[in-house]
Amino acid sequence: MIRYNRNVKEGLTGYLFIAPQFLLFLIFVVYPIVEGLRLSLYKVQYRTETFVGFDNYAALFGDPVFFKAVWNTVIFVVAIVLLTVAFSFFVGSAVFDKNAKYVSFIRGSYYIPVMVSMVVMSMVWSFLLNPANGLISYMAREMEMSTVNLLGNKSTVLPVVIFVTFATNVGQAIILYIAAMIGVPKDLFEAAEVDGAGRLHVICHILLPLVKPTTIYITIINIIAVLKIFVVIQLLTGGGPNNASVTLMYYLYNNAFKYNQLGVASAVGVIMFLLTLLLSVPQLKAMFNDK
Amino acid sequence: MLKKRAMTVLTAALALSVAAGCSGANSNSNSAGSADSAGGTSGAGKKEKVELSLWLTPQWKGVMDATEDGADYDSFFLYAADKFKKQYDKYDVKVNVQVVAGDQRDELLNVNLNGGTPPDMFFESVFAMGDYVHRGALAPLTDIVDDAARKDIAQGYWDNVTFGKDVYFYPFAHNPGTLAYNADMFRAAGLDSLVGGENEIKTWTLNEYNRILETLKTKLPKDKYPNAYPMALYALNNQGDTWNLAYLRMFGNKFFDDKNNLAVDDADGIKAAEWLKKVYDSGYSNPGAESVSSNDANAMFQNQQLGISFTNAVLYNNAKADMKAGKSPSFDMRLANIPSASGKPLAFTYVVGTALFNTGDKARMEASKDFIKFFSTDPELVKASKNSIPVRSSVASEFASQFPLFTAYDANAANMFSFTGNVAGYSELRQVLYPELQAMYTGEKTPAQAIKDYQSKGNAVLQKARESSVIKP
Numbered sequence: 001m002i003r004y005n006r007n008v009k010e011g012l013t014g015y016l017f018i019a020p021q022f023l024l025f026l027i028f029v030v031y032p033i034v035e036g037l038r039l040s041l042y043k044v045q046y047r048t049e050t051f052v053g054f055d056n057y058a059a060l061f062g063d064p065v066f067f068k069a070v071w072n073t074v075i076f077v078v079a080i081v082l083l084t085v086a087f088s089f090f091v092g093s094a095v096f097d098k099n100a101k102y103v104s105f106i107r108g109s110y111y112i113p114v115m116v117s118m119v120v121m122s123m124v125w126s127f128l129l130n131p132a133n134g135l136i137s138y139m140a141r142e143m144e145m146s147t148v149n150l151l152g153n154k155s156t157v158l159p160v161v162i163f164v165t166f167a168t169n170v171g172q173a174i175i176l177y178i179a180a181m182i183g184v185p186k187d188l189f190e191a192a193e194v195d196g197a198g199r200l201h202v203i204c205h206i207l208l209p210l211v212k213p214t215t216i217y218i219t220i221i222n223i224i225a226v227l228k229i230f231v232v233i234q235l236l237t238g239g240g241p242n243n244a245s246v247t248l249m250y251y252l253y254n255n256a257f258k259y260n261q262l263g264v265a266s267a268v269g270v271i272m273f274l275l276t277l278l279l280s281v282p283q284l285k286a287m288f289n290d291k
Numbered sequence: 292m293l294k295k296r297a298m299t300v301l302t303a304a305l306a307l308s309v310a311a312g313c314s315g316a317n318s319n320s321n322s323a324g325s326a327d328s329a330g331g332t333s334g335a336g337k338k339e340k341v342e343l344s345l346w347l348t349p350q351w352k353g354v355m356d357a358t359e360d361g362a363d364y365d366s367f368f369l370y371a372a373d374k375f376k377k378q379y380d381k382y383d384v385k386v387n388v389q390v391v392a393g394d395q396r397d398e399l400l401n402v403n404l405n406g407g408t409p410p411d412m413f414f415e416s417v418f419a420m421g422d423y424v425h426r427g428a429l430a431p432l433t434d435i436v437d438d439a440a441r442k443d444i445a446q447g448y449w450d451n452v453t454f455g456k457d458v459y460f461y462p463f464a465h466n467p468g469t470l471a472y473n474a475d476m477f478r479a480a481g482l483d484s485l486v487g488g489e490n491e492i493k494t495w496t497l498n499e500y501n502r503i504l505e506t507l508k509t510k511l512p513k514d515k516y517p518n519a520y521p522m523a524l525y526a527l528n529n530q531g532d533t534w535n536l537a538y539l540r541m542f543g544n545k546f547f548d549d550k551n552n553l554a555v556d557d558a559d560g561i562k563a564a565e566w567l568k569k570v571y572d573s574g575y576s577n578p579g580a581e582s583v584s585s586n587d588a589n590a591m592f593q594n595q596q597l598g599i600s601f602t603n604a605v606l607y608n609n610a611k612a613d614m615k616a617g618k619s620p621s622f623d624m625r626l627a628n629i630p631s632a633s634g635k636p637l638a639f640t641y642v643v644g645t646a647l648f649n650t651g652d653k654a655r656m657e658a659s660k661d662f663i664k665f666f667s668t669d670p671e672l673v674k675a676s677k678n679s680i681p682v683r684s685s686v687a688s689e690f691a692s693q694f695p696l697f698t699a700y701d702a703n704a705a706n707m708f709s710f711t712g713n714v715a716g717y718s719e720l721r722q723v724l725y726p727e728l729q730a731m732y733t734g735e736k737t738p739a740q741a742i743k744d745y746q747s748k749g750n751a752v753l754q755k756a757r758e759s760s761v762i763k764p
Contacts, residue, residue, distance in 0.1 A: 044405070045426055045428070045759055046404060046426050046427050046428050048427075060343075110759065130579070130582070130583070130587065131577075131578045131579020131582055131588055132337070132520075132577040132578060132579055132583050132596070133518075133584065133587070133590075133591060133594075133596065134590055137579070141518065144501070147578040147579065147580060149579035149581070149582060151579075151582045152579045152581040152582040152729075152732070152733060153733065154733060154735060155370070237582070238527055238528050239726075240527065240581060240582065240725075240726065240729045240732045241582065241726075241727055241728035241729040241735070242581075242726045242727070242729040242735055242736075249499065254722070256401065256405075257397065257398040257401045257402060258397055258398060258401075258717045258719075258722055259716075259722065260397075260401050260404075260422075260426070260718075260719075264404060272359040286308075291434075
């Protein structure tokens with residue numbers, strides 16, 4: 001009993017040290033999750049809340065726009081993550097062993113869009129792509145081409161949003177890859193050179209396996225970021241044309257703040273939370289196994 | 292040991308301070324406005340401090356006129372608040388005025404309502420705020436409406452702001468929606484005979500209107516008006532959708548049935564949708580209507596890239612003021628009605644007024660009511676309604692000679708249709724139309740299919756909203 005008390009006393013200082021952070025974690029992370037779960041089972045109307053069980057989930061599964069949002073989100077996640085990983089690995093492997101000034105220049109050039117707010121980037125693209133008075137449609141008109149409306153076309157709106165998001169975010173991944181590649185021991189490259197390995201062999205058999213933890217990390221953070229894709233949709237397409245570019249986050253936002261369906265929006269939030277968890281667990285497992 | 296204890300106490304204090312910080316934040320969470328009860332009561336000779344918040348969407352600039360120095364959208368309310376404060380004896384009032392973008396109104400309000408921090412007052416078009424009455428978020432204003440106001444403001448406006456038995460908005464002005472056209476462009480295309488008078492709201496037949504579109508497309512000199520299109524079409528979001536709703540009535544569709552359900556899916560409704568699609572496909576409108584907003588269209592019209600666009604009294608006056616101030620190209624801008632197949636033009640109006648939010652704070656609600664009554668009845672302040680169209684006949688007659696368009700708007704009242712903004716679920720209903728128009732413009736749906744889907748989705752929204760409305764018929 002005395003020993004137990006001593007253990008508790010010794011541990012108390014440690015617990016008190018983590019208490020402030022833990023308290024904030026409980027308030028700002030755990031509480032919203034629990035509250036979101038609770039709200040997803042209620043119908044909320046200004047000051048009254050009515051328990052409706054799984055009605056909000058049933059409403060979701062009966063709405064074709066929800067499935068459209070799920071499908072679009074999956075397309076965005078797959079396309080943007082693949083593009084980001086592939087392109088940043090390509091850029092990283094092409095420049096990591098070059099002159100330090102050149103590497104810095106490349107890093108800086110790709111990182112500038114990351115520093116610019118997504119809102120500003122979306123507005124610039126919106127100006128370029130506006131079908132009535134945008135720069136791209138103006139140039140098309142000047143060249144006697146037909147009207148260009150990339151955002152108003154169901155088959156081009158997704159590629160445009162994918163490109164804009166990819167172009168804005170890829171700098172972060174390039175920085176991470178270059179840092180990881182610079183950290184790969186030089187003797188491995190020298191040994192490969194002695195053995196007569198070409199650049200492609202070096203990239204595939206030395207670089208790729210040795211930067212695997214970075215690849216997993218980039219994949220996870222991008223999956224999580226793209227699952228929450230919102231600003232570019234809100235400012236560039238408004239989910240249109242006819243919901244062709246609506247995503248889960250935009251659907252959630254519309255329900256919560258435009259239609260005032262807080263319960264339905266919370267149900268979308270719960271589904272997104274589970275989806276993120278489902279996608280992240282295997283990746284995290286792979287990362288921890290490696291370590 | 293002492294050191295360890297000191298460390299333990301320090302850590303505990305740190306944790307407590309964080310917790311205290313959080314609880315402090317909670318107690319101040321009502322950021323929209325506050326009543327400071329520690330300020331003492333009026334009985335003690337010192338008035339209780341009350342801080343109110345008033346939100347508005349952009350209406351007119353300046354206190355009385357957009358040409359005043361430093362004229363802005365909040366000028367009138369800042370002036371009114373100052374005048375109110377000087378003569379008000381119940382509370383020491385401070386009014387915080389915030390201008391919010393029209394397309395952000397519902398988002399901002401919903402966030403603040405759900406967070407328990409709604410504004411005290413909102414000055415806006417009634418149709419856009421009706422849903423908040425049905426949700427129980429607004430408080431009635433019936434008790435501040437006196438006989439003098441009932442006499443001075445016509446019954447039609449009171450009907451517009453009455454939900455069930457109570458008045459929920461104090462009417463201030465109204466804002467008739469019409470078309471605006473560039474008379475210079477008309478003349479350049481040889482359409483002189485179809486240009487109306489300077490102070491006239493011109494009525495064209497549908498055939499004349501179609502001729503105008505065709506002529507503007509083919510005969511407008513390209514060197515003088517490069518990249519110009521005959522008329523504005525937009526469907527990016529719900530902004531300016533009342534004009535889209537008006538176009539859907541062009542062939543005689545009555546839109547709502549007797550039970551306030553959508554009844555747009557009939558031969559006339561489909562014909563109207565087909566007309567819109569034809570205008571778009573023939574290049575009689577700006578390209579990419581599915582991704583153009585009403586704001587884009589308005590800017591294009593002001594830059595002489597559109598011959599005909601939508602407008603209301605405030606937009607029209609603001610555009611004129613911009614031209615006068617050299618902020619936009621100057622041209623001969625005039626008004627016209629939305630034509631219809633029957634020859635009887637289509638016109639509508641938004642009643643603009645102030646709503647009181649049910650914040651639950653007695654002092655703030657009392658002071659807000661007094662402020663609303665003050666600026667909605669003060670003989671000097673109500674004159675600002677001349678920036679759109681006054682709802683008070685006393686103000687309208689006082690300015691009739693100065694603003695000849697008042698007479699034209701008055702005569703046009705016979706062509707008004709009610710777009711029934713008072714139904715429960717109207718805000719969400721507005722979110723249903725534009726995706727269907729987008730589908731129609733992009734060719735994803737035929738006009739008939741788009742109309743059919745709009746009606747079925749819209750009626751589902753209305754049904755759901757009716758069931759949860761706090762206003763019982």
